[in-house]
Amino acid sequence: MALPVRKFDAVIVGAGGAGLRASYELSKAGLKVAALSKVFPTRSHTVAAQGGVGAALGNMGEDSWHWHMYDTVKGSDWLGDQDAIEFMCRMAPEVVIELEHFGMPFDRNDNGTIYQRPFGGHTANFGEKPVQRSSCAADRTGHAMLHALYQRNVHTKTQFFVEWMALDIIRDAEGRVLGVTALEMETGDIVIFQGKATLFATGGGGRIFASSTNAFINMGDGVGMTARAGIPLEDMEFWQFHPTGVAGAGVLITEGVRGEGGYLLNKNGERFMERYAPTMKDLASRDVVSRAMATEIKEGRGCGPHGDYILLKLDHLGADVINKRLPGIRESAIKFANIDPVKEPIPVVPTCHYQMGGIPTNYHGEVVVPKGGNPSSVVPGFYAAGECGCASIHGANRLGTNSLTDLLVMGKSSALSMLDYIKAEGPKHRDLPKDAGDFSLSRVAALDGKKGGANVDKTRGEIQRTMQAHCGVFRFPDMLVQGVDKIKALADSVANLEIGDKSKVFNTARIEALELQNLYETARATMISAEARKETRGAHDRADFHQRDDNNWLKHTLWYKEGDKLEYKAVNLKPLTVETIPPKARVY
Amino acid sequence: MKFRIERFNPDTDAKPYFKEYDVDLKPADRMLLDALVRIKMMDDTLSLRRSCREGICGSDAMNINGKNGLACITKIVDLKEPVVLRALPGLPIIRDLIVDMTHFFAQYHSIKPYLINDEPPPERERLQSPHERAELDGLYECILCACCSTSCPSFWWNPDKFVGPAGLLNAYRFIADSRDQAANARLDDLKDPYRLFRCHSIMNCVDVCPKGLNPTSAIGKIKDMMVRRAV
Ligand SMILES: Cc1cc2nc3c(=O)[nH]c(=O)nc-3n(C[C@H](O)[C@H](O)[C@H](O)COP(=O)(O)OP(=O)(O)OC[C@H]3O[C@@H](n4cnc5c(N)ncnc54)[C@H](O)[C@@H]3O)c2cc1C
Ligand code: SF4
Ligand code: SF4
Ligand code: FES
Numbered sequence: 001m002a003l004p005v006r007k008f009d010a011v012i013v014g015a016g017g018a019g020l021r022a023s024y025e026l027s028k029a030g031l032k033v034a035a036l037s038k039v040f041p042t043r044s045h046t047v048a049a050q051g052g053v054g055a056a057l058g059n060m061g062e063d064s065w066h067w068h069m070y071d072t073v074k075g076s077d078w079l080g081d082q083d084a085i086e087f088m089c090r091m092a093p094e095v096v097i098e099l100e101h102f103g104m105p106f107d108r109n110d111n112g113t114i115y116q117r118p119f120g121g122h123t124a125n126f127g128e129k130p131v132q133r134s135s136c137a138a139d140r141t142g143h144a145m146l147h148a149l150y151q152r153n154v155h156t157k158t159q160f161f162v163e164w165m166a167l168d169i170i171r172d173a174e175g176r177v178l179g180v181t182a183l184e185m186e187t188g189d190i191v192i193f194q195g196k197a198t199l200f201a202t203g204g205g206g207r208i209f210a211s212s213t214n215a216f217i218n219m220g221d222g223v224g225m226t227a228r229a230g231i232p233l234e235d236m237e238f239w240q241f242h243p244t245g246v247a248g249a250g251v252l253i254t255e256g257v258r259g260e261g262g263y264l265l266n267k268n269g270e271r272f273m274e275r276y277a278p279t280m281k282d283l284a285s286r287d288v289v290s291r292a293m294a295t296e297i298k299e300g301r302g303c304g305p306h307g308d309y310i311l312l313k314l315d316h317l318g319a320d321v322i323n324k325r326l327p328g329i330r331e332s333a334i335k336f337a338n339i340d341p342v343k344e345p346i347p348v349v350p351t352c353h354y355q356m357g358g359i360p361t362n363y364h365g366e367v368v369v370p371k372g373g374n375p376s377s378v379v380p381g382f383y384a385a386g387e388c389g390c391a392s393i394h395g396a397n398r399l400g401t402n403s404l405t406d407l408l409v410m411g412k413s414s415a416l417s418m419l420d421y422i423k424a425e426g427p428k429h430r431d432l433p434k435d436a437g438d439f440s441l442s443r444v445a446a447l448d449g450k451k452g453g454a455n456v457d458k459t460r461g462e463i464q465r466t467m468q469a470h471c472g473v474f475r476f477p478d479m480l481v482q483g484v485d486k487i488k489a490l491a492d493s494v495a496n497l498e499i500g501d502k503s504k505v506f507n508t509a510r511i512e513a514l515e516l517q518n519l520y521e522t523a524r525a526t527m528i529s530a531e532a533r534k535e536t537r538g539a540h541d542r543a544d545f546h547q548r549d550d551n552n553w554l555k556h557t558l559w560y561k562e563g564d565k566l567e568y569k570a571v572n573l574k575p576l577t578v579e580t581i582p583p584k585a586r587v588y
Numbered sequence: 589m590k591f592r593i594e595r596f597n598p599d600t601d602a603k604p605y606f607k608e609y610d611v612d613l614k615p616a617d618r619m620l621l622d623a624l625v626r627i628k629m630m631d632d633t634l635s636l637r638r639s640c641r642e643g644i645c646g647s648d649a650m651n652i653n654g655k656n657g658l659a660c661i662t663k664i665v666d667l668k669e670p671v672v673l674r675a676l677p678g679l680p681i682i683r684d685l686i687v688d689m690t691h692f693f694a695q696y697h698s699i700k701p702y703l704i705n706d707e708p709p710p711e712r713e714r715l716q717s718p719h720e721r722a723e724l725d726g727l728y729e730c731i732l733c734a735c736c737s738t739s740c741p742s743f744w745w746n747p748d749k750f751v752g753p754a755g756l757l758n759a760y761r762f763i764a765d766s767r768d769q770a771a772n773a774r775l776d777d778l779k780d781p782y783r784l785f786r787c788h789s790i791m792n793c794v795d796v797c798p799k800g801l802n803p804t805s806a807i808g809k810i811k812d813m814m815v816r817r818a819v
Contacts, residue, residue, distance in 0.1 A: 506683040
């Protein structure tokens with residue numbers, strides 16, 4: 001059956017921060033842009049970001065993009081590509097100022113400039129002391145940013161396709177990407193969105209873990225579609241566990257709490273981070289803090305009746321500071337932990353938060369794969385930005401505030417690359433392959449026709465529990481090997497899901513099943529890449545190889561769905577203009 | 589725990605009807621959304637929107653025991669049984685708890701929800717004092733959940749002509765922004781008998797806003813400005 005085709009200059013899948021930054025740039029340039037999203041744009045998960053966006057504005061004292069770059073490279077445990085990192089840190093002030101011009105309601109200093117707070121891992125003068133680099137709107141930075149970006153797109157009249165779910169990538173015989181198939185939730189119709197250039201800005205897949213700060217919709221769709229299209233995924237073993245998710249609920253408590261002066265306590269009332277990170281203490285990098293907390297819990301110093309959480313104390317900041325700078329946190333703690341942080345500490349545990357790996361790109365946002373001896377050959381017509389992309393700026397561990405910076409910088413950069421590419425493509429669209437929609441149609445038909453298949457909730461739960469138990473903050477060799485087997489054993493269920501709801505109109509059971517197939521690729525890539533990496537680096541912590549091993553593992557993982565094949569490519573240690581920041585031991 | 593949920597699927601149902609559910613909740617189920625997720629495990633044909641599960645994305649607004657709210661931040665222990673759930677009132681139902689928000693967003697878009705300032709932007713940020721910035725508190729936090737507008741009788745009767753509390757709150761968010769230059773044009777745009785003046789200060793909107801915002805007060809400030817401008 002031939003599907004209807006809608007043609008655009010640019011197709012953008014995802015209308016979170018990265019997608020909206022890109023769609024603004026492209027529609028401002030007068031192009032015909034389609035921006036697809038599973039949810040109304042301002043419901044994308046960027047809305048939940050709390051703490052701030054990192055940029056060396058220097059509003060609170062001296063700062064420089066070069067220091068920001070140093071911190072980011074060190075934070076990445078040297079797995080980040082230094083060209084991309086230099087690019088992001090240099091561009092950061094410009095994109096934050098642009099955001100202010102778009103109307104973002106940043107907090108202000110007395111002199112009218114944007115207020116910036118300290119954040120984990122951000123330092124002055126190459127690691128000397130904490131610096132105030134995180135521009136924020138109270139603890140609702142993501143909300144303020146996402147709405148400001150959406151509002152700009154209303155102004156430039158971007159064409160949104162709201163509650164449309166992209167299903168699969170369309171490639172031609174030469175491998176060029178020509179668009180996607182997508183399902184309209186309200187009608188159940190499937191349509192081809194053809195674009196001269198296609199951008200993925202689908203966000204993270206943090207829902208692969210049972211305990212996660214991520215929204216229900218963060219199911220790894222972009223990554224799953226990419227894997228099915230034969231494109232490898234980069235560094236999927238690296239997932240950030242945020243130190244402070246509300247115990248039990250997973251809801252995030254921003255690091256901004258510690259930036260403003262809050263700190264962590266074990267059951268003896270000890271401020272234990274002083275032992276693990278004498279200089280930066282509670283503001284050490286996230287992997288370091290999460291590991292310290294997990295160690296305290298493992299060694300019997302956790303709090304509560306089961307000794308399974310840590311306390312985050314902030315009442316000493318006083319009600320005024322809390323109400324002014326952290327009002328959303330107070331609201332969340334009261335709702336989700338039954339605790340008023342003005343009076344009592346909040347129970348917290350390390351919780352899956354951020355996907356460092358993803359679709360391999362360069363810092364222009366172009367998707368790159370190994371081909372004919374070139375490790376970074378461009379896939380024509382295909383771009384990725386935001387949490388689903390891997391440029392790689394965050395390497396083995398992302399610094400707080402750097403994701404919002406990344407999505408602004410990479411959203412803009414990929415849009416500018418797309419502009420050039422679309423111009424070069426000329427006025428006409430290329431021919432679609434004859435079977436362009438068949439794969440998606442057959443996937444949906446299989447779901448609708450299935451009897452006696454696997455249950456969606458049960459299968460998703462098994463994936464999430466397996467990832468949590470076998471691939472969490474600490475990773476053990478035997479658990480990883482078993483984890484690989486368990487995840488592989490779930491392939492059959494995932495390929496044979498059954499849903500009870502067969503109707504066309506807003507069939508959310510069908511959406512959840514299609515999402516689960518993407519989540520599975522995300523989880524499988526993670527488990528297999530993690531089992532293979534025999535070292536400890538950033539967020540990947542192995543009990544049997546407890547040191548970073550630059551001789552053997554200073555390289556990016558590439559996982560292919562086909563045969564679970566693994567390849568590796570070199571880290572780019574050469575920045576654009578400054579000198580290499582050479583690997584050294586990482587102490588805070 | 590017992591629930592009565594209004595169901596409607598245009599493929600199969602002539603009109604909405606109520607379906608009863610009795611669910612065993614687990615200790616970890618604290619919020620209404622947790623219960624709904626559990627109900628959906630029993631019956632995957634129940635359709636609802638949800639995403640962030642922490643009251644910030646605005647997806648899961650619905651009518652809960654007669655009052656609009658977000659399922660994800662409504663505590664189960666605070667609810668009377670059977671819990672009666674319906675789609676937001678006043679907007680067409682697409683299916684079950686999912687309503688068509690076209691009119692709601694059209695009204696939001698109609699107030700030009702973006703900063704207007706035609707001067708070439710400076711190299712650095714436009715300066716704004718902490719005091720000027722504080723004017724935006726209680727306004728910029730709106731999550732466009734539509735709890736307010738769909739509890740407002742004036743919006744029910746005139747969804748195509750009355751901007752509604754959410755749209756008006758956002759209109760004032762830009763009027764109040766020291767960086768915005770279009771206050772006069774924005775006021776002109778609200779002058780007709782419907783767009784603003786259909787609000788009769790019934791305050792339903794204030795009562796239901798899950799973010800604790802006060803559209804009535806914002807509407808009052810817009811009205812004040814119009815009066816002041818006229819003299
Ligand atoms: C609670 C929390 C707090 C955070 N705080 C901070 C912070 O303070 N600072 C910071 O820098 N970072 C923070 N982060 C991280 C940061 O918010 C995210 O990494 C970032 O917002 C991701 O943006 P994005 O644009 O890539 O994706 P998202 O905002 O997640 O958007 C993804 C978009 O893709 C769409 N989509 C997905 N799949 C499909 C599909 N199949 N078809 C169509 N559309 C699709 C979705 O509908 C959505 O529009 C936080 C994260 C969380 C969870
Ligand atoms: S105060 Fe005005 S806007 Fe609010 S519910 Fe009443 S009539 Fe509607
Ligand atoms: S004003 Fe409150 S109730 Fe109305 S849309 Fe905004 S957040 Fe929702
Ligand atoms: S799910 Fe986001 S507001 Fe409830």
